[in-house]
Amino acid sequence: xxRVLVAMSGGVDSAVAAALLVERGHEVVGVHLKxxxxxxxxxxxxxxxxxxxxxxxxRRAAQVLDIPFYVWDLHETFEAAVQAPFARSYAAGATPNPxxxxxxxxxxxxxxxxxxxxxxxxxxxxxxxxxxxxxxxxTAPGPRTRxxxxxxxxxxxxxxLYVARQxxxxxxxxxxxxxxKDRIRAxxxxxxxxxxxxxxxxxxxFIPDGDTAGYLADRLPVTPGPIVDVDGRxxxxxxxxxxxxxxxxxxxxxxxxxxxxxxxxDAVRNTVVVGPRDALACAWAELEAPTWTxxxxxxxxxxxxxxxxxATVPATLEVAASSxxxxxxxxxxxxxxxxxxxxxxxxxxxxxxxxxxxxxRAQRPARxxxxxxxxxx
Numbered sequence: 001x002x003r004v005l006v007a008m009s010g011g012v013d014s015a016v017a018a019a020l021l022v023e024r025g026h027e028v029v030g031v032h033l034k035x036x037x038x039x040x041x042x043x044x045x046x047x048x049x050x051x052x053x054x055x056x057x058x059r060r061a062a063q064v065l066d067i068p069f070y071v072w073d074l075h076e077t078f079e080a081a082v083q084a085p086f087a088r089s090y091a092a093g094a095t096p097n098p099x100x101x102x103x104x105x106x107x108x109x110x111x112x113x114x115x116x117x118x119x120x121x122x123x124x125x126x127x128x129x130x131x132x133x134x135x136x137x138x139t140a141p142g143p144r145t146r147x148x149x150x151x152x153x154x155x156x157x158x159x160x161l162y163v164a165r166q167x168x169x170x171x172x173x174x175x176x177x178x179x180x181k182d183r184i185r186a187x188x189x190x191x192x193x194x195x196x197x198x199x200x201x202x203x204x205x206f207i208p209d210g211d212t213a214g215y216l217a218d219r220l221p222v223t224p225g226p227i228v229d230v231d232g233r234x235x236x237x238x239x240x241x242x243x244x245x246x247x248x249x250x251x252x253x254x255x256x257x258x259x260x261x262x263x264x265x266d267a268v269r270n271t272v273v274v275g276p277r278d279a280l281a282c283a284w285a286e287l288e289a290p291t292w293t294x295x296x297x298x299x300x301x302x303x304x305x306x307x308x309x310x311a312t313v314p315a316t317l318e319v320a321a322s323s324x325x326x327x328x329x330x331x332x333x334x335x336x337x338x339x340x341x342x343x344x345x346x347x348x349x350x351x352x353x354x355x356x357x358x359x360x361r362a363q364r365p366a367r368x369x370x371x372x373x374x375x376x377x
Contacts, residue, residue: 001025002140004173008032008061010054010067012195013126013176015061016184019191020175021124022065023230029120030062030069033107036083036206037075051208057195064192072114074106081105083206087219090242090260090332093267094340097160098204102162112168122171128155129353130177130295131169137178145169147293147353149346152180158353159308162344166295215244225270227254230263230279243266244272247280247336265338279294281333285343287357290326294354296327304328306337312350325360337362 006018008030021028032055055071062069066298069097082101089096112123120139128150138145141335147169150156164172164275174183188196218243227236227262236243236254243251248262252274263280292298297317304315314331328343337359344356 001029003027004029004122004124005111005115005118005120006030007107007126008058009126010057010195011126011200012185012188012193012198013014013128014058014190015126015193016179016191017124017126017173017175018061018065018067019193021173021185022067027122028065028067029131030058030065030067031073031111032069033111034059034071034073034075035078035102035106036178038206038208061195070146071104072111074110077110078102078206081110087216087242089221089340090216091267093241093265095245095338096340097208097342098158099308100163100342102205103160108161109168112171114276116171116364122173124173124175125135126176127157127174128152128162128177128181129158129174129226130261131172131174132352137171139152139170141173141350143170144272145172149351149353150177152253155181156309158346159305159344161343162293162342162356163291164293165291169293192317195368198289201232213243217260223270225272227252227274229260230275235274238272239271241267241270246338260332261336273330275337277335280335280337281336282330282337282363284327284329285337286361287343288325288326290355292355298345298347298354302354303348303350304330304334305347306341308336310361312346313375315337315345326357 004021004026006014006021008014008018010032018028018030020290038051045317059069074170081100082105086096086098115123115358130145130148130150132148133142134142147158147164149158149205179370181374185196204212212324220240223240225238225241226234229235244262244265246262246265249259252260254260260274261277261280262272266273299317302315303312305312313334316329318329339359339362340355343359343360346352347354
């Protein structure tokens, strides 16, 4: 059997993942990552994944399983690779997905690299996703591994794992991806894990109170600018483009009865553009630095997903003008696609995650030059 390092977040999924690997006879070691360096007074139990309570929950699960357990402090790497780019992206008018970035640069990639360097055969996590090799479930590391949607579609996390490369998948185990959430909780209760009923966390781990605007306000300057409609008419003002993201409807501060959405965030002009929902429609997106889970760019019929838990739409893939990018054309318009977001591609059956990339450019409604405000007649 294999020597496996299990990333234990302090939640029920990773605890049961470790238990399943022990039951299968693997040599298992648990590790909890200290990522966000949050002062104790800012930690919110049950929110995020980097609190002292989370570390203690992970340790207790390891004690129940009688496996070695360590805490690795990666907060400096996390700050440089995830938190700092998060704020910079908003300042540039983009909408980052920190969970994707974390998997790409820290929680998955860096941890796997350290695991291999420390003599482990594989890294295991509690992600809801499945691995297949020659059409069969993967129970040990090996070549030609495919990333497939989770058995529990409601919890599927392949979207945030699209950055995994073939050589990484070959050294990965995802034990709970074959199980429903209810079954995972039931097994945790049988094992006596205190996290059996612990709620799932959906917050950005370094913003446990959910106040993204407040977090950014402590890191980015106030830079007033105009809010305009798609024809260039000034409707109001803002204190910084980082307050807004494409698709946003609430909190615009406009004294108008019409429903308006943010359709563009122009950091160069320090301008926020709003318009009707139809103006959010995108027919294509150009993705930068794409990665492919199979090691090769896919072709043929594909399906594209633009949000972590959104539906997919039929799409085709083209080579962009730059060799570092690809162009995804959607068979039907998608709404609310923002620069910085990930577009993840699946096979025609909407099962195998093939990879994807971050939006660098997307179809936008044409804008006229800004004109003087007409609000005063």
